[in-house]
Amino acid sequence: MEEKIVLKVENLDVKLEGEEILKDLSFEVREGEVLTILGPNGAGKTILLKTLLGILPYKGKIEWKPGIKIGYVPQRLPFIKEIPMSVKEFFDLKNVSEKESEDILKSIGLGKDILEKKIGDLSSGQFQRILVGWALAKNPQVLLFDEPMTGIDIGGQESVYQLLEKLRKEKNLTILLVTHDLSIIYKLATNCLCLNKKVLCHGTPKELTTERLSQLYGGKIKFYEHKHD
Amino acid sequence: MINQFILSLISGIFIGGVAGYLGSLMLTKRMALVGDALGHVALPGMGLALLFGLDVSFGAFLFLLFGIFLIWLFEIKTSLPMEALVGIVFVASLAIGFLIVPEPELLEALFGDISKVSFEMTLISVIFSILIFLMITRIYPKMILANISEDLAKSEGIKIKKENFIYLLSIAAIVALGVKIVGSLLVGALVIIPAATARNLSKNLKEYSLGSAVLGILSCLFGSLLFKITGLPAGPLIILFSTLFFLISLIFKR
Numbered sequence: 001m002e003e004k005i006v007l008k009v010e011n012l013d014v015k016l017e018g019e020e021i022l023k024d025l026s027f028e029v030r031e032g033e034v035l036t037i038l039g040p041n042g043a044g045k046t047i048l049l050k051t052l053l054g055i056l057p058y059k060g061k062i063e064w065k066p067g068i069k070i071g072y073v074p075q076r077l078p079f080i081k082e083i084p085m086s087v088k089e090f091f092d093l094k095n096v097s098e099k100e101s102e103d104i105l106k107s108i109g110l111g112k113d114i115l116e117k118k119i120g121d122l123s124s125g126q127f128q129r130i131l132v133g134w135a136l137a138k139n140p141q142v143l144l145f146d147e148p149m150t151g152i153d154i155g156g157q158e159s160v161y162q163l164l165e166k167l168r169k170e171k172n173l174t175i176l177l178v179t180h181d182l183s184i185i186y187k188l189a190t191n192c193l194c195l196n197k198k199v200l201c202h203g204t205p206k207e208l209t210t211e212r213l214s215q216l217y218g219g220k221i222k223f224y225e226h227k228h229d
Numbered sequence: 230m231i232n233q234f235i236l237s238l239i240s241g242i243f244i245g246g247v248a249g250y251l252g253s254l255m256l257t258k259r260m261a262l263v264g265d266a267l268g269h270v271a272l273p274g275m276g277l278a279l280l281f282g283l284d285v286s287f288g289a290f291l292f293l294l295f296g297i298f299l300i301w302l303f304e305i306k307t308s309l310p311m312e313a314l315v316g317i318v319f320v321a322s323l324a325i326g327f328l329i330v331p332e333p334e335l336l337e338a339l340f341g342d343i344s345k346v347s348f349e350m351t352l353i354s355v356i357f358s359i360l361i362f363l364m365i366t367r368i369y370p371k372m373i374l375a376n377i378s379e380d381l382a383k384s385e386g387i388k389i390k391k392e393n394f395i396y397l398l399s400i401a402a403i404v405a406l407g408v409k410i411v412g413s414l415l416v417g418a419l420v421i422i423p424a425a426t427a428r429n430l431s432k433n434l435k436e437y438s439l440g441s442a443v444l445g446i447l448s449c450l451f452g453s454l455l456f457k458i459t460g461l462p463a464g465p466l467i468i469l470f471s472t473l474f475f476l477i478s479l480i481f482k483r
Contacts, residue, residue, distance in 0.1 A: 055383040072384045080377045083257045086433040093374045094385065118432045 004031045006068060006142060006174050007052070012060035014044070014051050021047045023198045025060070029191075031141075034168060034175045036185050039195040040217050045178040046075055048195065049144050052176070068142060071135030075146040075178075081120040087130055088115040096137040104133040107170065108163060128160055136167070145177045161188055182213070234457055236351045237343040241449035241467070243358035244406045248416075249423035249445020251365050251403050253438045254396070256424040257376045265417025266319040267404045270296035272326025272413045275338045279331055284350055285338065289413075290405035296322060297397055326413070341412035341464030343453065354406055361402050368392050368399075369438065410449065411464035422471040423448065429478040444474055 005028050012025040021044045029035050037045050050056045053072055064070070091101045102112055108129045114122075122130065135143055145164075165188060168175060177189070185192050185205045192208055194200040194216045201212050255263060271289035278288025296318050303314045330338045346354070371392050375382040382389055400420075407416040427440035452467030459466075 050380060053380070053384045055380055070384070072381065074378050074380050077378050077381075079257075079259075083373065083377065084428055084431045084433055084437045085373070089434045093370050116433075 005029070006031050006033075006065045008061070008063040009052075010061040010063075012051070012058055012062060014047055014056060014058045016047070016056070021197070022051070022058075022195075025195075025199055027193060027199060027202050029174060029176065031174055032168075032172060032190075034177065034188055034190045036189040036192045037176065037178045037195055038180070038182070038185065038192060038216070039200075043196040045195055046146055049146050049176065049178060053144065064142075069138060069140040070142045070144060071137070071140035072144045073131050073135045073146060077131070083119070085119050086116055087119060087122075090119055090130065090134065091115075091137065094134065094137050100137060101133075104136055107136070107167065108133045109159075125159070129163065132160070132163065132167075136171075139171075140173075142174045142176070145175065145179075147178055147180065164188065233344070233346075234453075236346050236348060237463070238450070238453050240346050240351050240354045241343055241410050241453050241463070242446050243355045244403070244410050245419060245423075245445040245449030245467070246442045247358045247362045247365070247445070248403050248407050248419045249427075249448075250362060250438060250442040251399055252420040252422075252424035252445070253427060253441035254365065254369060254372055254376075255400070255420060256428060257373060261421045261425075262417065263315065263400065264404060264407075264420035266315045267293055267296065267400065268408060268413040268416035269319040269326070270322040271404060271408050271416075272338060273322055273329050275408060275413060276326050276329030276331070276334075279334045279338065280329070284353075284409075286350075286354075286405045286409050289408050290401060292322070293401035293405055297401060336462075337412070338408075339412045339414045340462055341408065341410050341415065343410055343456075343463045346409070350409075354409070357402060357406060361399050361406075364395060365399050368395050372396055373434065411467055415464050415468045418468045418471060419445070419448075422468070422475050426471075426475040426478040429475075429482045444471070448474065 007029040009028070010026050012022060013020070014022040025048070037048060039045055047056065049072070051058050052062060053070065054062075088101065091104075096104070101115065105112060105114065110126065110129055110133075114126065114130075119127065119130070135145075161184065164175065164177075167173060177184070179185075185208065189205050191203065192205055193202050194208070194212060196216060200216050201208070252264070255261060271293055274288035274290070274292025274295075275285040276288070277283075277292075278285045299318050300311070300314050303309070303317070304311060307314075326338070327335070371382065371387045374385065375387060375389050375392065379389060403420065404416050407419045410416075411419050423444035424437075424441040426444050427437050431437040431440050448467050448471035451470045453463055455461070455466045455470075456463035
């Protein structure tokens with residue numbers, strides 16, 4: 001495998017309960033890349049992440065750089081708030097040492113005192129940061145994020161993106177990000193992959209034209225690039 | 230000769246404590262009523278054990294394994310939801326059990342009887358309780374992570390099927406022991422009420438899991454003591470103490 005490539009996917013097919021979810025996917029991800037995966041509901045974005053994690057059966061080839069560590073942030077954790085658990089205990093589930101959890105908290109911009117707090121009492125923004133922190137434990141080189149901003153207010157979203165960008169620079173992370181949020185692609189992504197059962201486009205955000213998007217989302221979406229200076 | 234009441238008390242405290250502890254895991258898995266259903270599944274086994282002069286827990290355990298196997302088999306054969314299958318197996322068991330259990334022992338099988346446990350059975354109960362406790366402690370963090378998110382657990386390399394198997398085995402074992410204390414009708418309560426109470430009171434996992442165990446122990450302790458004083462059946466008394474703690478916890482709910 002070429003040195004800078006961390007992930008190589010070739011002719012990936014995923015079938016679940018007889019239904020074809022992903023068909024003939026081929027793409028590569030390079031070190032330090034932020035790849036956003038976008039597509040309409042039911043396009044197979046979450047399934048793709050899970051397949052890349054190795055928790056779903058597939059046909060074809062998924063080749064990670066040997067020895068690479070992956071952190072994963074799932075889409076929703078609806079049951080976690082029903083379980084009485086402190087942040088520290090949540091980190092304990094991954095055998096994170098106290099020293100490491102303190103370092104992680106620092107890098108995600110939270111104080112040490114949050115360790116004793118109950119997960120159910122956190123704000124959605126704090127909880128999202130904790131999930132990012134959890135994924136960062138044990139120093140992964142790659143992060144897989146599934147719709148990281150679902151249910152977070154706009155202000156919170158902004159700061160989580162800033163956090164991702166900061167972490168990417170600090171730790172030289174490669175990030176694969178599933179999102180509906182098109183504005184993210186222009187702010188954060190180095191590359192994007194349009195997905196609807198198969199790959200419809202793969203390139204830099206600049207190549208993501210309105211035409212491509214309407215093809216992807218079925219002609220109902222208009223998007224104008226915002227210029228921030 | 231050790232006092233009969235002390236033996237009953239020791240059995241109750243060990244089984245009640247571990248039942249509460251396991252219940253804390255079942256509640257996070259949203260399987261609160263599984264203990265109830267399995268209590269009924271145990272009934273025919275208890276009946277057969279009584280007929281052949283064996284310990285009820287022994288018969289109960291064999292039937293629980295059989296019941297779990299049936300549910301698993303039905304689940305493969307049909308697309309019906311798990312709860313429907315559990316429902317079918319448990320009412321069928323109840324019906325069979327009612328026919329099998331000899332009439333004089335029916336009340337004992339349904340509501341438990343701790344007044345005549347032998348020294349050997351007490352020893353066996355204590356040993357099994359400790360073994361089950363150790364087993365649950367080993368799978369506890371993995372099961373909690375799997376209950377939060379199976380994907381997250383799998384991505385951490387946890388073998389969910391294997392952990393689930395150990396978990397189900399633990400439930401079968403604790404229900405089999407529990408029917409001796411509170412009977413097949415009430416064993417579900419022995420497992421789940423302490424956990425529900427502890428959840429109301431705790432702010433972290435440690436308080437929750439240990440709290441469930443302690444509440445299970447206290448319910449069995451007070452229930453047995455009141456049984457000693459009043460002569461009323463211990464099973465219902467234990468469950469009523471458990472319920473009383475739950476009601477009190479509502480006042481102090483965090």
